[in-house]
Amino acid sequence: MIKGLCRLACLLLLLQLAAGTTTAEGKPRPNIVLVLADDLEAGTLPYFPNITEHLVREGASFDRFFVTNSWCCPSRSSILRSQYVHSHGVLTNTAPEGGFDRFHELGLERSTVGAWMQQAGYRTALMGKYLNHYPGATAEEAFVPPGWDEWDVPVRDLYEEYGYRLNENGALFDYGWTEQDYLSDVLARKAADFIAGSTGEPFFLYLAPIGPHNPANPAVRHANAFAGATAPRTPSFNQADVSAEPLWLRERPAIPQEGIDEIDERYRARMRAMLGVDDLVGAVVSALQRAGQLDNTYIFFTSDNGFHLGTHRLRQGKTTPFEEAIRIPLVVRGPGIKANSMISRLGSTVDLATTFAELGGATAPPFAEGRSLVPLLMGRPPSEWRRNVLVEFTRPANQASAAQTPVPNYQALRTDQYAYVRYETGEKQLYDLHADPDELHNLAASADPALLANLEGRLTAMTTCSGAACRQADMRQ
Numbered sequence: 001m002i003k004g005l006c007r008l009a010c011l012l013l014l015l016q017l018a019a020g021t022t023t024a025e026g027k028p029r030p031n032i033v034l035v036l037a038d039d040l041e042a043g044t045l046p047y048f049p050n051i052t053e054h055l056v057r058e059g060a061s062f063d064r065f066f067v068t069n070s071w072c073c074p075s076r077s078s079i080l081r082s083q084y085v086h087s088h089g090v091l092t093n094t095a096p097e098g099g100f101d102r103f104h105e106l107g108l109e110r111s112t113v114g115a116w117m118q119q120a121g122y123r124t125a126l127m128g129k130y131l132n133h134y135p136g137a138t139a140e141e142a143f144v145p146p147g148w149d150e151w152d153v154p155v156r157d158l159y160e161e162y163g164y165r166l167n168e169n170g171a172l173f174d175y176g177w178t179e180q181d182y183l184s185d186v187l188a189r190k191a192a193d194f195i196a197g198s199t200g201e202p203f204f205l206y207l208a209p210i211g212p213h214n215p216a217n218p219a220v221r222h223a224n225a226f227a228g229a230t231a232p233r234t235p236s237f238n239q240a241d242v243s244a245e246p247l248w249l250r251e252r253p254a255i256p257q258e259g260i261d262e263i264d265e266r267y268r269a270r271m272r273a274m275l276g277v278d279d280l281v282g283a284v285v286s287a288l289q290r291a292g293q294l295d296n297t298y299i300f301f302t303s304d305n306g307f308h309l310g311t312h313r314l315r316q317g318k319t320t321p322f323e324e325a326i327r328i329p330l331v332v333r334g335p336g337i338k339a340n341s342m343i344s345r346l347g348s349t350v351d352l353a354t355t356f357a358e359l360g361g362a363t364a365p366p367f368a369e370g371r372s373l374v375p376l377l378m379g380r381p382p383s384e385w386r387r388n389v390l391v392e393f394t395r396p397a398n399q400a401s402a403a404q405t406p407v408p409n410y411q412a413l414r415t416d417q418y419a420y421v422r423y424e425t426g427e428k429q430l431y432d433l434h435a436d437p438d439e440l441h442n443l444a445a446s447a448d449p450a451l452l453a454n455l456e457g458r459l460t461a462m463t464t465c466s467g468a469a470c471r472q473a474d475m476r477q
Contacts, residue, residue, distance in 0.1 A: 029202040030335060031297040032117075032356050033284060036079070036206070037277055038072065038129060038213040039270075039318065040303035042327050043232070048274060050282035051331070055301050057340050059333030060377055065347040066389045066414055070305040070318045070325035073098050073132040074392075075349060079304070080112040082353035082368035084390055087466050091394040093132040098396070100134040104145075111365055113353035114147030117204040120362035125150035125194050127187050128208030129158060135167075142170045152190050158183065161210055161217045161276075182219045184209045184276035191280070192287035204356065209280055211273035212307075214316075218272035225275055231267035231309040235438040236324070239312050244442040246427040248405040252313040263310045270307075298334030298359055300352065312439075319393055321412040321421045321429065322439055326391050334359075336378050343376050346386050346416065369470035386474040389414040390462040413459040420455040430455070 045051050045061075068078040069085050077083075077090040085091060089106060092098030103109060114124045130153045135143050144151045144167070155172070156165040161183040166173050175181040191207055218225070231237070238255045255263070281301065288294040306325045308314035318325045330347065333339075350370035357364040358372040375382050391412040409424040419439060421429040428444040430452070444452070461473040 028296055029121075029361060030359055031198070031203050031205075031288075031293055032122075032359055033205045033207060033288075033297060033299045034352070034356070035277075035281060035284070035299065035301045036076075036128075036208045037274070037301070037303040038208070038210050039305060039307045040212055040274065040329065041306040041309070041324060042329050044271070044274065045329055045331065047271060048278035048281075050278045050285070051301060054281065054285045055299060055331045055333050059299070059331050059339065060337050060341045060343050062330040062343045062345075062347050064344060065302070065328055065330040065349075066326050066391065067305050067328060067349050068390065069392055070320060071393065072129075072304050073100070073103075074394075075304040076129075076131055077103055077108065078350050079352050080114075081108060082113070082350055082364060082370040084350060084369055084462075084465075084470065085392040085394075086463055087367070087369060087470075090131075092396045094396055094398075095133070095136065097394065098132075099136060100131040101136040101138045103131055104136065104138045109145040109147070111367075112145075112147050113356055114145075114204070114206065116147075116353070116357055116362040116364060117360055118147050118149065120357075120360050121201065122360055122362070123149050123198050123201050123203040124206075125152075125191075125203070126206045126208070127152040127190055127194075128183075129154065129210060130208070141165070141172055142167060144170050150190075150194055152187070154183065158210055159213055159215065161273075179220045182276065184211060184280050185219065188280040188283035191284050195284070195287040195291050195293065198291075202360065204360065205284075207280070207284070209277045211277040212270035213273075214266075216266070216269040216273040218269070219276045219279075222272045222275040226268045226271045229268050229271060230264045234311060236311040236322075236440060238310055239440060241440070242313065244445065246408075246423060246425065246429065248407050249312065251405050255310060255313060255315060259315055260310065263315055266316060267309050270309075296335060298332060298337075300330070300332050302330040302349070302352070303328040304349075319395075319407050321391055321393070321410055321419070323419070323437075326412070326414070332373075332377055334377075338379055341379075345376055345381060346389050346414070347373060347376070348386075348389050367467050369465070369467060371471060371474075384475060386471075387415055387477050388458050388462055388474045390459075390474075392463065411459055411463050413455055413462065415455075415458070418451075418455060420452075420459060422456070422459065428452075 067075045069075045073093040074085045077088050090098050090102045095101040118124045126148045141155045153167050154164045155167050162177045242249050305318045308324050311324045354364050354370040355373040358374045412421040419431045429442050430444040431439040458476045465473040
């Protein structure tokens, strides 16, 4: 009799595992939510009450987390695939060398983190921005990529956050200009519905609001927030001396007062738009509480790249190898993560998908190049960890001529101490971040040749790696 009951219990456990509802230890499998802001620089999270209260104070923050590319589409492709840019081949935001069209033509959507989690028994959803210029010239507006059970993605006019068209699981709906049409709020409602409807199975929710991307339109309720606020006047703001920098930076004049006023206004607009994202985070947490799932959910909050607001003489924008463009916030709360903690190990957006896979018991494919952040999140950092972070940038081939020299193609290495950049022009940058955290003194012309040779070798190893070999190259010292 007892043996029969044991067999029955074991059978029930196996059935639960097959259904994807429990771990091997019999615990409920965790839900995973990724909130991915658009163009949010590091250092702003304390201004947003929901993010601060529910994520920062309840989770772990990374203070050295970087993108693989400081531009939206290549960066988001790395997040979806756990590959560096030279491996996935989505080089820019636009066709033919980038954008959604490139991702689609290469067939990359057949194996993304959505598909991995779905195959592991997760109910999956992607809501908000997918890839730049989706659906492009290669797919219909109603196209839904594989791997997603729920799909709510704008196909037109997304950056205005009003007057857009949304692909909702293959059906197209036009939204207007009333307060209830504000995109961040629409996504918050859909996320809450998805959470409420995910009963009996774990879920993976990829939530990608538009804020604070230009033009940074706020919700009506936030239109007058941050009155009088000004962009941070960091030591790199309107950098005084650029004589040792590459040509593209040397040619940029100091920003006059009129330009600084414009920067401050843009800063206020971006902060107002972020209040809508902050409200979305609050709505997700509330939905999880109502569903009784908050304590069994990992919530990740990050961005696809940073943003310049007057730093290094750049009035706005990204695509540079400077910290302001490549370093982004990452904060994570969930089971087993110490509240209000800080993680200082080097991390990269290439690590996100592999982390989700480990948390959910999914299998990342052999082409995945990132590291799982789970040991860091659980307070069990390994004795050996990544020493090198890779950032790559390719300028669009059809980029229109500009009044100023554009940022050339480059490959950059970020280590614990150094930032090293090599441009296709032959120019180089080297900053000792221990002595010069604001990257004001380019040492490339005077540095020890042995140091330069070491960094060059490490960078070459990173730019030529693929698959599991990248987790050996990122350890090179």
